[in-house]
Amino acid sequence: MYTELRQQFEEFIRLTDAEFEYVSSFFQTKKFKKHSIIIQSGDIVEYEYFVVNGLLKTSQTDEKGKEYILQFAMENWWVSDYQALITHEPSTFEIECLENVELLYLSFSNKSKLCSEMHNMEYFFRLKATSGFLNLQKRVMALLKNDAQSRYRELFEQYPSLFQRIPKSLVAAYLGVTRETLSRLSV
Numbered sequence: 001m002y003t004e005l006r007q008q009f010e011e012f013i014r015l016t017d018a019e020f021e022y023v024s025s026f027f028q029t030k031k032f033k034k035h036s037i038i039i040q041s042g043d044i045v046e047y048e049y050f051v052v053n054g055l056l057k058t059s060q061t062d063e064k065g066k067e068y069i070l071q072f073a074m075e076n077w078w079v080s081d082y083q084a085l086i087t088h089e090p091s092t093f094e095i096e097c098l099e100n101v102e103l104l105y106l107s108f109s110n111k112s113k114l115c116s117e118m119h120n121m122e123y124f125f126r127l128k129a130t131s132g133f134l135n136l137q138k139r140v141m142a143l144l145k146n147d148a149q150s151r152y153r154e155l156f157e158q159y160p161s162l163f164q165r166i167p168k169s170l171v172a173a174y175l176g177v178t179r180e181t182l183s184r185l186s187v
Contacts, residue, residue: 002027004052005104008076012127013120023121026110031102038095038103045084045091047105051077054101055165058093059173069174071139072098072162078128098166148177152185 002024009015015023027050032038038056039045049056051073058070058079070093073079084091085108106114115122142151152175156163163171172182 002104004076005050008050009124013124015120019118023114023118026114027104027106029102029104031100032097034097034100036097036101038097038101039081039084039091039093041091041094043084043091044088045081046107048078048080048082048085048108048111049073049095050104050106051075051079052102052104054103055098055162056095056101057098057166057170058095060093067173068176069170071136072159072166072170072174074159074162074165078132082132098170143176148175148181149185151175152182 002020005024005027006015006020009020009023029052032054038049041060053075056073056079058073058081059067060070061067071079073095079095081091081093081095083089084093111125115125142154146154152171155171155175168182169179172179175182177185
């Protein structure tokens with residue numbers, strides 16, 4: 001199971017077998033069934049998750065019941081409510097399993113310990129955080145300046161398999177359009 005994690009690390013850094021064994025000792029594994037909630041709005045968040053198998057969504061629902069999807073997380077992605085994790089304030093997001101999910105998780109304190117002890121782990125997590133920030137920035141700009149058709153096409157080109165894994169209502173919520181509008185869009 002830790003093969004995927006090692007491959008993830010080795011996209012950016014090299015670890016000896018002994019180093020990887022030490023690093024992986026900080027992770028725990030957990031499986032969740034489809035529709036399970038990993039993080040609920042209001043929770044104190046202690047963990048960051050690496051997706052081994054499955055698909056999750058990070059979302060927020062307003063007082064009128066409208067859902068806003070921040071992201072989907074599939075295999076080899078990292079997911080958490082990072083603001084809540086770092087600030088130790090209650091979560092404002094919900095992370096739900098859209099499929100049966102297998103996760104590796106790392107506590108904030110253990111991540112900090114790894115980063116302080118091993119420069120290459122600090123480097124890895126910095127690169128992943130920077131990449132996540134850049135992707136989020138790109139998503140926000142697409143929402144601000146692109147029309148629905150362009151956002152749909154970009155999502156389809158970037159993650160074609162996602163369309164086979166989630167209902168169209170979730171694609172619509174992610175794109176910020178109604179289900180009816182989504183029906184009119186095509187690639």
